[in-house]
Amino acid sequence: MITTDSVHGAPTWLDLGTPDLDGAVAFYEGIFGWRFQAGGAETGGYGMFRLDGKTVAGGMTVTPDQGAPAWTVYFRTADADATAKAAEQAGGTAFLPPMDVLDQGRMAILGDPAGATFGLWQPGLHTGFGHVTQDGGLNWVELYTSDVAAAEEFYGAALGWGTFDVQFPGGSYTTVNPAGQDEHAMFGGIVPLDADADADADADASEAQAGPHWVPYIHVPDVDAAAAAARTLGGTVRSAPVDVPGVGRIAKLADPYGAGFAVIKGDPEQK
Structure with a gap:
């Protein structure tokens, strides 16, 4: 985490x-x-x-x-x-x-x-985050890429990451963790660009058009309210709120200028 x-x-x-x-x-x-x-x-x-x-x-x-x-x-x-x-x-x-x-x-x-x-x-003097994981803080990061295996190899060589495949109905999800730690320290995932094709064609098109990129997930108390607020404030809902079993509820958004991000409310059973 x-x-x-x-x-x-x-x-x-x-x-x-x-x-x-x-x-x-x-x-x-x-x-x-x-x-x-x-x-x-x-x-x-x-x-x-x-x-x-x-x-x-x-x-x-x-x-x-x-x-x-x-x-x-x-x-x-x-x-x-x-x-x-x-x-x-x-x-x-x-x-x-x-x-x-x-x-x-x-x-x-x-x-x-x-x-x-x-x-x-x-x-140096700035050590990084002062608040993470909970509401309003970074909770997860996700890499969309054209080649998951190549990404595993690259980030393993550059940053020492370990990987662990989590099994879900219909497939698996590649998670990443710091060197020397196990899956309990996972902080992100690596996803094929076309991963959402069957679940949400619009979401897939959005990610594929962006090309390989990182997506930060911010934790919120209410994903649907965050998506509605994004629309009201001039942003875009790139992928409507959806429940992911064993993970929580997520939505992919963009601010009024096109910067993409996601929001998540974690499944309390997974905490």
Whole structure:
């Protein structure tokens, strides 16, 4: 599961790039109750989303030439340079090579061999999440990719992940966990791009059109209410709320500028 502990290879941060930061702040406050604290001039406008005073994510303005609106998941490393090098040797790409972020830490933005973008974070003063798992916090991450086996191999080489297949009616789901830990430490899954084809053609089309990418799941007390709020606030329901046996209730959404994410209310029997 996702924790606030600093564990190598596990999700440690999440941030949003958006063309309209004020509009995005209003949207996410309306859905999750997040409040935004803008950084100073030295941060280039980067700021923090907080819930009850605890950090849950970051956010910044991006221009069209800098990239499309999106959420980026960062994975913890003790050495961003060494991990970036391992990723490149495994077939990945360094879109933004390792660099210091003031005294807060060291970061890099990479792409896996299929093209999914993710980040590395080597903690300095900023150690990562202050709130996860429960309402308003990151609860799960999911990689949509064209080749599950290749993704397992790449992230295993770059970040040391272990994998475990969970059996469901009609198939299996590949989960991932930090190096040296078992399936009880799983924090995410790897899914074929066409995985939803039989269950929800619209959802499948949405994920397939986006190409390989990461999706963050935020825990909410009411998935249907979150989906309704997204519509009201100008966002999109990419995949309607649905119950997943043994997991909980989920929906896939997008903010008004196109950044995709998902919401989940976990099955209490699984906690």
